[in-house]
Amino acid sequence: QTVVTQEPSFSVSPGGTVTLTCGLSSGSVSTSDYPSWYQQTPGQAPRTLIYSTHTRSSGVPDRFSGSILGNKAALTITGAQADDESHYYCALYISRGFWVFGGGTKLTVL
């Protein structure tokens, strides 16, 4: 069974930089897993931030960036703002037509 790992929680100061990661319980994440990132605030549907590792969805500010860091996918927020306080989920396209989401990271901006 494929398990995708994310930090349960993270905090960042306003204006600061934070990097959230997305790993595999066994093995490394690569661009072939098409990592994508989603932002979700309570009671709302997820919003797509990043797809194909590093491509920002339309309308997403450039303070959000995606990459591969070591053996994990990463979402970096540069110049964090108060309304970036949300849950962040990554998803990996683990095989043809199958996805697995990570457990999500609750980001606090304080």
Next chain:
Amino acid sequence: EVQLVESGGGLVQPGGSLRLSCAVSGFTVNTNYLSWVRQAPGKGLQWVSLLYSGGNTNYADSVKGRFTVSRHNSKNTLFLQMNNLRAEDTAVYYCARISRQGYSFEYWGQGTLVAVSS
């Protein structure tokens, strides 16, 4: 404008059935990949199913054999037939369009709540 609107959620007893609908506008269901994703109360997102434009389907192991995804082309609507429901199926169910460029969940509906309880 792309829109996905889910409906059909509600309270159902364990072992019961429910059919969710996802009415789509701004694109056609039969030329796109579409998925269902669910979120149990207070929990994370879980991929449930995929419907290819060609009609093939995939399911998460947790719902395989109990859930069936389908579409009605002329109504431009996606469905999820859920049978033999269990308490652990309680969740908000989202439909989403898949971006074939990046194999990501490109557009999302607002979700519909399914509660399985006696």
